[in-house]
Amino acid sequence: MAALPDPALGDIVCAALRRQVEKLGLSIGDEPVWAQATFVETVDPYSQEINLIGTWRGQARYGTVTIFPDRRIFAEYQVLLPHPAKEGSYVEAVQVWGLPEKLRGDAVLAEFSR
Structure with missing residues (x-):
């Protein structure tokens, strides 16, 4: 197991997710x-x-973060909640990517099975 990266970086990534x-x-x-x-x-x-891969598991949600050597980040974290505006859909996860000082992101949506 690798050492935990800088907690300040973690604060940035988790807040962006x-x-x-929100x-x-x-x-x-x-x-x-x-x-x-x-x-x-x-x-x-x-x-x-060499990339550093972090994983959240064992709780209600699962997620991963990849930290690339050039400081780029890609992170995804499960949400698993009904979409508040799209009936029949739910938010499966959210993703963020980019450099820590300029992370962008989006939601991953899915439809409920019938």
């Missing part, structure tokens, strides 16, 4: 919690660069 949820008018409370993620280093098969 929560903001994506933009939809929903809340996932104080999730995700950076200190609850476990991290491992992986080697990208194409670039051979």
Whole structure:
């Protein structure tokens, strides 16, 4: 298991994920919690660069964060709540990506099965 990355970076990533949820008018409370993620280093098969992968699991929701060597971030965290404005749909997850100082994001929507 790799060392936990900078807590300040964690605050940025977790806050960005929560903001994506809040933009939809929903809340996932104080999730995700950076200190609850476990991290491992992986080697990208194409670039051979070492990426740091964090995973949140064991709670009500699952999520991952990838920290690339050039400081780019990609994170996804489950929401699993009905969409407040789209009947028959729910917010499966939210994603954020980019450099820590300029993270962008979006929601992943799905339809309820019938």
